[in-house]
Amino acid sequence: MEALLTPTASPLDCDVIIVNYNAGKLLTDCVSSVLLANAARAIVVDNGSTDGSLEYLASVFPSDKLTVLLNNSNLGFAFACNVGTRASSANRLLFLNPDSVLSDSGLLRMLEVLDSSPTIGMVGGFLCNPDGSEQAGGRRSFPTPQRAFLRAFGLSRLARFFPETFSDFLQHAEPLPGQPAAVEAISGACMLVKRAAINDVGLWDEGYFLHCEDLDWCMRFAQRGWKVMFVPDAKVVHVRGACGRNRPLFVEWHKHHGMLRFYRKFYHHQYPGLLWGLVVAGVWMRFIMVASYHGIRYALVRMGIGRG
The missing domain is CATH 3.90.550.10 (Spore Coat Polysaccharide Biosynthesis Protein SpsA; Chain A)
Incomplete structure (x- = not known):
């Protein structure tokens, strides 16, 4: 130190x-x-x-x-x-x-x-x-559903060409x-x-x-x-994630649950009907992808192929 x-x-x-x-x-x-x-x-x-x-x-x-x-x-x-x-x-x-x-x-x-x-x-x-x-x-904009979608699918990289449309929430x-x-x-x-x-x-x-x-x-x-x-x-x-690295699925579950609560409190009114359903589906689809990644990684470690 x-x-x-x-x-x-x-x-x-x-x-x-x-x-x-x-x-x-x-x-x-x-x-x-x-x-x-x-x-x-x-x-x-x-x-x-x-x-x-x-x-x-x-x-x-x-x-x-x-x-x-x-x-x-x-x-x-x-x-x-x-x-x-x-x-x-x-x-x-x-x-x-x-x-x-x-x-x-x-x-x-x-x-x-x-x-x-x-x-x-x-x-x-x-x-x-x-x-x-x-x-x-450490410094960021609010991760609106639109910004989160753009980042999840790598589209925020286009912000260098179209900053108003594809801006990232992380700065x-x-x-x-x-x-x-x-x-x-x-x-x-x-x-x-x-x-x-x-x-x-x-x-x-x-x-x-x-x-x-x-x-x-x-x-x-x-x-x-x-x-x-x-x-x-x-x-x-x-030392980011030091307290939760041994329970990645637990952390990810609460992270995605928290994001839905945040969206529901502050953005639900902007996404009526079907659009809100797509937001919810997108959040849980991302969780499934992240959970699958951690599951595969864990299996590889148990097989002695990957690193913990």
């Missing part, structure tokens, strides 16, 4: 909420970066982990700046985020995945942008892979802005939010179990007039 910020005398008015589910020692790396960034508290909400991640964390950080809240089972990401939100009294909350590490000045930079305007309600950092490359999802392939930029959505892996905005918009929608709850919140922030900002110089290293 890279060099981290030396804490100042006065803690920042920001609690960091980390939802853990079998993140292993990555959780400890995450909490370490949070405490060194001088957040007021790291609030770990555990969804019934069984991998010893909490025991290892406790052996490393017997700190009064660390709070661990236990759910008896995996109740979902949004539910756990709300548990952490209710346990905090800070005016700014950072929701951070347990497989993420803040850079030396990442939190301070995001706070600076969040506080720069009363209309900014949410800020996300530069999510990157361990090799430093930008990760998909990581676009040039990195030189300064903080307004976007439609950021990733729930790193989401800094004002308490005042939460009080206005409401908590996370617990109808989502895993995936798309962050899109839902961004949409609701936009509907209430709150700006969402992407901060390119606030680096956050994210």
Whole structure:
């Protein structure tokens, strides 16, 4: 892990909420970066982990700046985020995945942008892979059914010729802005939010179990007039999928179920009758394709042909 910020005398008015589910020692790396960034508290909400991640964390950080809240089972990401939100009294909350590490000045930079305007309600950092490359999802447009269809069938590649018609909802392939930029959505892996905005918009929608709850919140922030900002110089290293790679079908099921909930809440009125049926069929067709891929891959691994 890279060099981290030396804490100042006065803690920042920001609690960091980390939802853990079998993140292993990555959780400890995450909490370490949070405490060194001088957040007021790291609030770990555990969804019934069984991998010893909490025991290892406790052996490393017997700190009064660390709070661990236990759910008896995996109740979902949004539910756990709300548990952490209710346990905090800070005016700014950072929701951070347990497989993420803040850079030396990442939190301070995001706070600076969040506080720069009363209309900014949410800020996300530069999510990157361990090799430093930008990760998909850190800055994006809303994945409307049309955009999702174009991306699923590779048609978004035509955006270079027809940007208005074939634009992608993911923006990581676009040039990195030189300064903080307004976007439609950021990733729930790193989401800094004002308490005042939460009080206005409401908590996370617990109808989502895993995936798309962050899109839902961004949409609701936009509907209430709150700006969402992407901060390119606030680096956050994210080991994407570390907590779910052993259960790909479970993750994909909830991802597709979440996408349908998102579409139903915000786009159903634009797709009446048969068109809505096509949207639903398209989502589940994509799930069948992804599930088949994972099934074949698993079979090849069991046969000793592929890699796990």
